[in-house]
Amino acid sequence: MKNHSYMRSVLLIAFVTAVGGFLFGFDNGSISGSVGFLQEKFSLDANGICWVTSSIIVGCIVGVAVAGPLSDAIGRKKVLLLTALIFVFGVMGEALAHSADLLVAFRILVGVGIGIETTIAPLYIAEVSPARIRGRLVSFNQLFNTIGNLVVFSVAATIARYGSETWNVENGWRVILATGIPPALLFLLLLVVVPESPRWLIRKNRDEQGLAVLRRINPDEETSRRELAAIKQSLREESKAGLRDLLTPGLRKVLVIGFGVALFQQITGINAIFYYAPEIFKTAGEDINGAMSFTVLIGITLVLSTLVSLWIIDRVGRRSLLIFGATGMALMLAGIGELFRVDASNTSLLLMLILAYVAIFAVSFGTVTYVLISEIFPTHVRGVAASIATFALWGGNFFVSRYFPVLVENISASKTFFIFAGISVLALIFVLTLVPETKGKTLEEIEREIHKLNELQAP
Secondary structure (H helix, E strand, O other), X not given: OHHHHHHHHHHHHHHHHHHHHHHHHHHHHHHHHHHHHHHHHOOOOHHHHHHHHHHHHXXXXXXXXXXXXXHHHHOHHHHHHHXXXXXXXXXHHHHHOOOHHHHHHHHHHHHHHHHHHHHHHHHHHHHOOOHHHHHHHHHHHHHHHHHHHXXXXXXXXXXHHHOOHHHHHHHHXXXXXXXXXXXXXXXXXXXXXXXXXXXXXXXXXXXXXXXXXXXXXXXXXXXXXXHHHHHHHHHHHOOOOOHHHHHOHHHHHHHXXXXXXXXXXXXXXXXXXXXXXXXXXXXXXXXXHHHHHHHHHHHHHXXXXXXXXXXXXXXXXXXXHHHHHHHHHHHHHHHHHHHHHHOOOOHHHHHHHHHHHHHHHHHOHHHHHHHHHHHOXXXXXXXXXXXXXXXXXXXXXXXXXXXXXXXXXXXXXXXXXXXXXXXXXXXXXXXHHHOOOOOOOOHHHHHHHHHHHHHHHOO
16 A cells, blocks of 8 residues: 555656646647648748747747756746746737737747746656656656647647638637646646655755655655665765766766757657648648648657557667667658659658658657656756756757748758658667667666766766
């Protein structure tokens, strides 16, 4: 019964935190089903719609920049509460916007919330999770992200199917965006019941409070006190280090790994699919209803594949999944590029290739990236280092979302997807060369290994 009680506490914490992942997926994906209506409503040209789409990522980059230092200063839980408030007010503003400029302003605000959530939620879950299931629990956040995508794709498809063109242009996109308000309020309320990160509390010399949280997430008193001692020892070993430690050889390499994996997650083209899926299918000859239905299939594939990743990540390991993902994505993207070159009207084959690409991404880079970022950095710089790595993720996202339509227009869809395929090959080389395996190790064990590497590589 005691063991079941501690697992219930761990799962509750992971579940509540992952509701933020749902908001990330919902708000990030809401533009996909709205973009056509917004273009007509505000008379936007290609550059205008690119800016409305990518403006959210400007906010994400700001959120990432403040997330780590803020969470290290005031705690993971308080930062997540702030994120929930940002989601509530930002989504309301989006839905009520009466001009493109106002819509962009509120999308930037929502982006700040998404940037903070994607940095802190995986880190927080990792800090309260047992090592043997940490990969799965951190992946909860990505699973809820994919569910958020699926829900918003489904809402948009339903509105497109049953609303008139005029109503959709005037109000349909507002309903799509406003559907994100109830889960944002739920996230805010649920966060009240979760504790602060025990590692953050102990780092702030609040040992009794930290031990109380450890008792909630460990099966017995002995394990809790052993983990308390391990965390304190880890902090003592790093007590004389500062942010400059990130530039020492061992940690510099770890920072490059986190930064690189996050960057490759985005510049292999996943958000070209998420943001512009309906437009891609319309380019291939589908009408609006068919294009929106295909987008829902992408959302379903994303959820199911993330569930598979959740099941195998602590068995197969992080590195193996990344190798599989980079290889598979390169092949699927090359196939999409070739299809656009020879027969863009074959929408059935196009759909199959895109679904296969999305499935491979979700099983590998889609989940593993957030797990790795939450694991590989030492406690004393984890928040800041996670911010730097997540900055790469959103920087890559901005580049893809901002320039994908421009690339398609100027060099063709075929060549654009061939570029993404080539980048996937580079991702494979990067993983094979640099990325270590972290499955089954506690955060303190990973930190000790990095500390030893730092000492060995120091001049």
